[in-house]
Amino acid sequence: MSRNKTAGYKGPYGYQKRREGDGRSCVRYKCGLTNTIQDVLRQRPGWMEVKDDGEWDFNWCDVGWLRENFDHSYMEEHLTRKNLMVKNLKRYRKTLEREAGRIEASKCDFFPRTFELPSEYHLFVEEFKRSPGSTWIMKPVARSQGKGIFLFQKLKDIMDWKKDGSRSEEQRDETQVESYVAQRYIENPYLISGRKFDLRVYVLVTSYIPLKAWLYRDGFARFSSTRFSLTSIDDQYVHLTNVAVQKTAPDYDPEKGCKWQMQQLRRYLTARHGTETIEALFKDVDNIFVRSLQSVQKVIINDKHCFELYGYDILLDQDLKPWLIEVNASPSLTASSQEDYEMKCCLLEDTLHIVDMEGRLTGREKRVGGYDLMWNDGPVYREDVNLETLGSACFTANTHLGCVNDRKKQLRQLLKPFPGKKRI
Incomplete structure (x- = not known):
């Protein structure tokens, strides 16, 4: 790590340092990746x-570099590791119930019933037996x-975790068994055209204390390539929407891909269910973002020079209830695809606008490019909204x-041009 006079930004892949008052306009950066961020x-x-x-001001790097150069306390994945995410959400829900009552706590009921294995195997078995024949993932x-990842409907399919649970702690240490979560499958x-999909949504957090979070307008729905059915739980092309999985399907068409842009999905849902219903749906999705961030607010190290870009995975059920599946x-x-490339370039450009290494923002903006400020130590409201009618x-x-x-x-109206450059 360079030792020039800098402050830092810890981002989605690494730690970035920011010059303070050295009088130079050039921003020196390093990037250890070769994908879209490098182009941007x-x-x-x-x-x-x-x-x-070389000395740098901004370094977009991978987790390996972070672990090598920084204290491991920075690497605690309180929100983005599947078991820790659920652990923190459960704890936060209990706190809400104790301090604000059951109705307020019920606003955290957006993640499926989940257990960590092998440590919670016996608790899982009790829950499993309450609903025999149900599907778990x-x-x-x-x-x-x-x-x-795999789906199962019988306990015999996960006997390895039961065996491990009966071993002594010393025996488990000698043969490290990978931790899993067993989650009630939705x-x-x-379904759209008989196929399952989930949403990938981007949330940028520029501060945890106080909490300041931005929501990006674009995102996409990721579709499975095979029609949905619970009779084929072993078929990953039916149940897993990850692009890394779907692009290996025999009938995958790289020209068409397996994504819808978020605008296309919202138009489709609005046409089928009406504006009011879909507005309520997306407010429920907003609730997931804010509650999940609040659940880790007190345990994540807060640094005024840090930001995090999260990729949320949200699944909708037939009742249009959104479920939090994972945070990346x-x-x-x-x-x-080319469309995907253009969307991600815009996302990253606007992320850099908000990080604002050039000092072009006032700090009072409610919108920057495709980002809208949704939480700033409290809910942020649109200027055209009547607060008395919100409810x-x-x-x-x-x-x-x-x-x-x-x-x-929006950026043309907001940002002053770079020195020597025309307005964008």
């Missing part, structure tokens, strides 16, 4: 890439892209997920 950084006016051990707590997902600290920036059911108002993203027009 290279095209940013006034930014210059440095190599090897097993997920490794620390893997991604659908690796190691057996009634909302390193959402994939690899594009699966207690509305959690946030300044969110536009899946709405028109006229980011270029």
Whole structure:
């Protein structure tokens, strides 16, 4: 780690340092990745890439670099590791019930019944026996892209965890068994053309204390390539929507891909169910973002120079109830199509606008490009909203997920041009 006079930003893949008052306009950056973020950084006016051990102001790096250069307390994945996410949500729900009552606590009922194995195997068995024949899904707590995931309906399919639970602590240490979560499978997902899908939504957190979070208007729905059925629980192309899985399907068409842009999905749902119903749905999704962030607010290290870009995975059921499936600290920036590439480039450009290494913002903005400020130590409301008519059911108002993203027009009005550059 360079030792120049800097402050830092810890982002989705690493730790970035920011010069303070050295009088130079150039932003020196490093990037250890070769996907979309590298393209965005290279095209940013006034930014210059440095190599090897050169001094830098902004470093977009991988988790390995972080672990090598920083205290491990920075690496606690309180929200993005599957078992820790559920643990923190359960604790937060209990706190709400104790301090605010059951109605308030019920607003956290957006994640499926979940147990960590092998440590909670016996608790899981008790729950499993209450609803025989139901479907559960097993997920490794620390893997991604659908690796190691499988569905099951019988206890004999997970006997390895039962065996491990009967061993002594010393025996378990000698043969480390990978931790999994066993999660109640959503057996009634909302289907389009008979296929299951989930939502990938981007949330940028620039501060935890106080909590300040931005929601990006764009995102996408990821579809399975095979029609949904519970009679084929071993078919990953039916149940797993991860692009890394779906692109290996025999009938996968790389030209068509397996994604809808968020605007397309919102238009489809509105046409089928009406504006009022879908507005309520997206407010429920907003609630997931804010409650999940509040659940880890007191345990995540807060640094005024840090930000995190999260990729939320949300599943809808037939009743249009949204379920939180996973939160990703390193959402994939690899594009699966030209449309996907353009969306991710805009997302990353606007992320850099908010991080604001150039000092072009006032700090009072409610919108920057495709991002809308949804929480700033309390809910953020649109200027055109009458607060008296919102009612207690509305959690946030300044969110536009899946709405028109006229980011270029907005940025032209908001940002002063870079030195020596025309307005964008």
